[in-house]
Amino acid sequence: MPDPSADGGADRREAAMRKILVIGIGAGDPDHMTVQAIEALNRADVIIIPDKGSEKAALRALRLEICARFLRGDGHRFVDIAMPVRAASGPYRDGVDDWHAAIAGEYRRRFETELSEQETGALLVWGDPSLYDSTLRILERIEASGLALDYEVFPGISSVQALAARHRIPLNRIGEPVLLTTGRQLAARPDGIDSIVMLDGEQAFASIDGQGLELFWGAYLGMADEVLMSGPLEAIAAAVRERRAQLRAEKGWIMDVYLLRHSEP
Numbered sequence: 001m002p003d004p005s006a007d008g009g010a011d012r013r014e015a016a017m018r019k020i021l022v023i024g025i026g027a028g029d030p031d032h033m034t035v036q037a038i039e040a041l042n043r044a045d046v047i048i049i050p051d052k053g054s055e056k057a058a059l060r061a062l063r064l065e066i067c068a069r070f071l072r073g074d075g076h077r078f079v080d081i082a083m084p085v086r087a088a089s090g091p092y093r094d095g096v097d098d099w100h101a102a103i104a105g106e107y108r109r110r111f112e113t114e115l116s117e118q119e120t121g122a123l124l125v126w127g128d129p130s131l132y133d134s135t136l137r138i139l140e141r142i143e144a145s146g147l148a149l150d151y152e153v154f155p156g157i158s159s160v161q162a163l164a165a166r167h168r169i170p171l172n173r174i175g176e177p178v179l180l181t182t183g184r185q186l187a188a189r190p191d192g193i194d195s196i197v198m199l200d201g202e203q204a205f206a207s208i209d210g211q212g213l214e215l216f217w218g219a220y221l222g223m224a225d226e227v228l229m230s231g232p233l234e235a236i237a238a239a240v241r242e243r244r245a246q247l248r249a250e251k252g253w254i255m256d257v258y259l260l261r262h263s264e265p
């Protein structure tokens with residue numbers, strides 16, 4: 001006969017663990033929300049909205065729009081978390097480490113105060129949580145700091161997929177690899193490799209040898225102000241640079257991503 005008290009103990013321990021749903025919400029268009037993401041959102045008692053300051057107000061507005069459109073009923077609470085800011089000076093890795101520690105501390109504090117052990121919280125992650133996003137690393141840190149969490153991940157449409165769809169292109173040439181990288185790392189890419197570049201505040205594409213490369217660029221993908229440009233890198237680099245600067249000045253912020261692909265012979 002199984003020992004019922006032993007099973008019950010395990011159940012109680014499981015029940016006493018906060019549940020966090022990490023939900024990819026797509027890259028800017030509420031229509032990017034998958035059915036799975038919508039269902040996960042509706043399971044949450046508490047929806048956690050990171051507040052990254054006025055520059056990212058438009059991104060926060062999108063999260064709220066998604067909630068207004070897809071949440072059923074009114075049994076959900078909203079919690080704002082003021083996101084710590086990364087130090088602009090000092091070594092990059094150290095800066096990121098300190099920044100993640102600060103975010104983990106803030107999240108842990110809010111999980112403990114805003115979410116009971118029987119409740120479920122939702123973190124709405126831009127695009128897909130696996131791509132240049134630290135939410136999953138931060139949850140690991142929180143667990144390592146001693147707060148038990150049970151979390152699930154729901155993939156979202158990333159800006160990379162949105163870029164490829166809007167330009168109507170495959171990301172890879174037949175049988176070829178593609179490097180996913182950042183503006184900071186672009187110059188260090190291996191010779192001959194096609195690259196998808198995110199997080200490029202410096203327009204690194206304009207500082208590399210553009211011979212034989214095509215650029216597929218997209219800004220504000222999925223949003224009302226979406227801009228697409230494409231062509232041989234050498235021919236359009238200056239125009240993209242100029243357009244980017246103009247858009248950034250007009251809106252006060254920009255998000256752009258691009259593919260650098262070798263021209264087919």
Ligand SMILES: C[S@@+](CC[C@H](N)C(=O)[O-])C[C@H]1O[C@@H](n2cnc3c(N)ncnc32)[C@H](O)[C@@H]1O
Binds near residue numbers: 028125128159
């Ligand atoms: C912190 S990363 C987050 C990426 C996100 N997890 C994803 O799956 O797309 C932010 C970068 O993603 C890219 N990005 C995200 N959304 C975008 C959009 N709507 N249009 C263009 N680029 C976007 C930009 O390169 C931006 O610097």
